[in-house]
Amino acid sequence: MKRFCVKCGVEESPSTPIVNGLCPKCYVEVRGVVEKVDKIEIEFCRSCGAVNVHGKWIDVNSSEDLSEIVEEYVIDSIKPLQDFLLEDVKVDFKPFEDSIATIKLFGKLREIKIEHAIQVRMFWKSTLCPNCRRIAGGGHKAVVQIRYVNDDEEIEKFVKLVEKEFNKFIKEIKPVKKGYDIMLTDAGIAKKIVDLAKRRWFGVKIIESFGDVKRLSTGEKMARLYISIRILNFKSGDYIVVNGTPYTVESFDGAWLKLRNQNGDVIEVHVDFVMKSFSKYKSRK
Ligand SMILES: [Zn+2]
Ligand SMILES: [Zn+2]
Known part of the structure; x- marks a missing residue:
């Protein structure tokens, strides 16, 4: 016995399977392809733009990054209906701004390709990530003073590398006479910068000292660590x-x-x- 779509009356065929009494087109119209999503809420850092993904703060370096994160969020928040195999999503949204997002769902209903769009309210919750909170609260915890004899390409490369590697922990890089002062939010990073310098040059003199002890708003005592990295990059004529x-x-x-x-x-x-x-x-x- 032939089966028909109860809504539009189309007859069942290989290209028009009847699912729960409906053809694919009517099925999507009547039931949709996913369970209803009330809203999507994403927490982000208003200072650095990082996004909290299941408790992990992820740096966002481009709009592609953000789209990827949002799509992951969406995939985690929606539940496809039993007959629908969700294969991909594309999300149209306003970055860091509450709005209605359009979610395009791509997938299959009994081997028939389906593309269906839904609209969901998207909320952006502004906060500070742990690193930015630390910066805002306690200031910098260490200062690395890079000093050199001669300003050359190697020095510039080194400072750029440090900036790239430890970007998250750097509050400021201040050029000073014959060097740079690097303000860090994490004293452990200072030692890592020392290691990097030692790998680059033989002639590296390290002097560690502590500044005044301060009491933080948390009651914790803190002494700022100063590490001087003196790079002896002599050139002929010095x-x-x-x-x-x-x-x-x-x-x-x-x-x-x-x-x-x-x-x-x-x-x-x-x-x-x-x-x-x-x-x-x-x-x-
Ligand atoms: Zn139909
Ligand atoms: Zn942040």
Whole structure:
């Protein structure tokens, strides 16, 4: 016995299966393809724009990122009807603004391709992510003072790398004379920056100290950590005083220095030795 759609009367065929008495077109019209969604609520950081995805704060670097996150949210929030196989969603929404979002649902109803759009209220809940809350509350916890003899491409590359790697923990990068001060919200990151510098240069002198002890609004005591990273990137022509004797740098290969004294004598010393015994230096420039 042939079956017909109870709504439009179309006869069942391979391209028009009857599901619960309805053809695919009428099925979607009458029942939809997913259970009713009341609203979608997304928590975001008003300071850095990160989005809270199931308790994890995810950085959003582009509108594509945000679309992906929203689509994941939507997939998690909707429940397809039993006969419908949900394959993909596309969401039309206003970023960080409460509005009605249009959700396009793509999938199959008994092997028949279905495309169906629904509208859902989308709410954006503004808050501060833990990292931004820390910045707003306690200020920075550490300062890394990068100092160099010569400003060169390697230094610039290094500062850019630090900025990229630890962006989330950097409050500010301040250029100062012959260096940069990097304000960090996490003291542990300071040590990681030291490690990075040590991997790049042999001649790196590290000096750690603590600033005044302060009491935070939480009652916690905190002393700001200062780490000075002095990068001895000598170039020929630089002036240096080692063990009280002034020298001019002849050459430096990253590890070994050739130094000329005022009489024209040249000595070769390792940068480790110089690091322990220099009292001052001056770049040729
Ligand atoms: Zn029908
Ligand atoms: Zn944030």
